[in-house]
Amino acid sequence: MGKKNFDSEFCGRLPLNNVNLIQDYGYLIIASRSELKILQVSENSEELFHLSPEQLITADLGKVLSGEDVKQIKIFIQNDIARRVPMELTIGKSEVHSALFHLKPDYLVLEIEGKPKSGKRKLSTVLADIQLAINSIEAESDVKGISEVAIRELKKISGFDGVLMYQFDEDWNGKVIAEEKTDLLEPYLGQTFPASDIPKQARDLYLKNPYRQIPKREFTPVSLFPVVNPVSDGFLDLSDYNLRSVPSVHIEYMKNMGINASMSIRVLNNGKLWGLISCHHIEPKYIDMELCSIFEMLSATISSKISTVLSLEDGQISAALQQTRVDIMDRLHHKNNPDTAVFNTDGKELLSLFSVGGAILALNGKKGEVGVVPDTDFVDELLLWIDNKNLSDIYYTDNLSEAFEEAGPFAKQASGLLVMPIDSKQSDYLICFRPEVEATIDWGGNPNEAITFEANGKNYHPRNSFKLWKEKVENYSTAWKDAEIDAARTLASFLSKLRLGETAE
Incomplete structure (x- = not known):
């Protein structure tokens, strides 16, 4: 089966910031x-x-x-x-x-x-804890290492029963990539939680607040007095405040998970939400503002380190892609023959450039191919389908059969598609095919039951089980990287100009 989008529009419409209630701590x-x-x-x-x-x-x-x-x-x-x-x-x-x-x-x-300060920790002790954690994080060179060290240090500093790191995918599902916990908690390492667990509105609030604390699941919400803010003439916008109350559906979610306290810390990649560190405790647990400030500082450190590592990886990929692209374009320029230049050395460079299994160059009514491609009849149908799109830019997908139903039988060779228009009016394209990559997603509970409504259609509840639920995903290729799309866009532009005779001598 194919992947589903589990991001919940319903939950995303609930006014999380205008509840006019705070937690009682x-x-x-x-x-x-x-x-x-x-x-x-x-x-x-x-x-x-x-x-x-x-x-x-x-x-x-x-x-x-x-x-x-x-x-x-x-x-x-x-x-x-x-x-x-x-x-x-x-x-x-x-x-x-x-x-x-x-x-x-x-x-x-x-x-x-709520609680008065009972005594300060020595500043030297606080700074030592922070510096040790920062040094450990900075010593790591990949995302896995950073994540594992980060949660280990946060668990040591905070004393939570469990700490885990989620990484969001392109559909905002969160996969647990690192975990430290006691035997009191269920293991979730390697499991994926649907986007509806943290809907868009909740995710957006993490761009304003580095952390979110719920020290006691069973609390009595406290109202503001007066109800209407005399300045805004409405409910106070609680987006920026840690004390903001908790929706009843999330309280039920915590209960179903078997925890009484939680804390979440954001992880950013170049200013965008990349993941969350989630802390769980069996009993109520309050983290004071001093420790929250340490968490905020470490959130910034973890985010900065992950951003640096990912930027370095992207840079290395981009550099390799650029060199291959330059080699192809150099041959195109000197040979002035797209067919032989693009498919030089058996097309291995092109296949390597875009990490594809096969490619077709449709030019002047003729077709050249390299690698593993679908049969001629299907390619002819595909070209007609592409023509109808009137492309002026790159087209790409990692699930071709969803957009073009006839592609289903050819998923093994062509689950992924990358189209570089040279002259769409003349049906001239460079087309790359990516093979299917079958995968199994280990979900933390059945994502199809993330939210269930009562008979009245108004009251709703989160899923009550987080038991491992496996889903087989078919008809998908690996996703296209931004650097690959940039390379494709540049190559398509050069091919188009070459065809029109506009390249410099």
């Missing part, structure tokens, strides 16, 4: 930027300030924070701090709480840690 204060008057508070703030939400609204921040804290906040505002900033707040006479300061155009937000 901390407090939220929203104040005006200009006057530092309190606009909104979480309804549990009375626990911290011993004043009701009604008493806090319109009060000065100085009524609940120390003069030094207010002075620091004013400095942040004067410097127009764009990113969130960790700080310590003195509540009452001596109680110190960690907090995150967020500055918005018209208001500021304080996320305050």
Whole structure:
């Protein structure tokens, strides 16, 4: 069977950032930027300030924070701090709480840690832990090594029962590529989780927040007071805040997984979400802001190292492709005969350039071929199908039979297709075929049952089993790399110009 897209549009439409609820392990204060008057508070703030939400609204921040804290906040505002900033707040006479300061155009937000700081770790100890982890990560030279070291260090620092690394594929399914865990948790190494587990809206939030913590699965969500933010005249956008509440479907997901606490840390590749590090714990587990800051720093280190390694690999591939492409183009220029130049040395260079099993050059009503290609009748049908596309650019697919049903019987030779138009009006093309690569995906539970609806069509639930579920995938080739597509585009342009006699002498 072919691959399916398990990215859930339904889950992606749920307003994760406009729920007007926070988790109960901390407090939220929203104040005006200009006057530092309190606009909104979480309804549990009375626990911290011993004043009701009604008493806090319109009060000065100085009524609940120390003069030094207010002075620091004013400095942040004067410097127009764009990113969130960790700080310590003195509540009452001596109680110190960690907090995150967020500055918005018209208001500021304080996320305050629920538990007062019980004692600082020595700075030298903190720096030593961070430096040891960074040194270990930097010493690795490939993605596998980086991933394995990263989760080992994070598990050691955090004490979670299990830590694993997901890598997203092109359809946003996440494959577990590294795992460290105790015997209390089920193993997931090598398994793939469907994109619907982390739908698009949730993934987008990781571009704003380096981590997401749920320290206690069973918690009572806390509302904001008043319900409507007086500045935006609507619900407060909670996208940037760690305290943002958790959808009930995800709570059920955690329950089905057998965990009471989780934390996820993003991994970026050149600014785009590449993967996630997921931490699980059987019992409730809270990670304080100091340790979260370490996780944030290590997230940046891991992302930077993976980006560097992947860029180096892409560069090496591009360099090899460029050299082969240049050799072919040089012969094209001097021989002025596309057929013999493209298929020089039995076409091995072309086949190697694009990692294909066979190729056809359709030019001036004639066809030349090299390697393993489908039969003549099929190629004629394929050319008609390509003609109808009126191509002005490269066309490629790793699942030809999905787009062109007649290709099904020829999947062994032609599951992948790369078409370089030379002159589509004259049916002149260079066409490459990639053979089928049969694969079996080990899913963490049946992806077809990722979400199930009740009879009313409104209430829904995540899958209740993560038992290994195998899926055989057919009619697919290996995916085309960006560097290969770039090389194809350049070669097609050169062939087109050569045909028109436009190449330089």
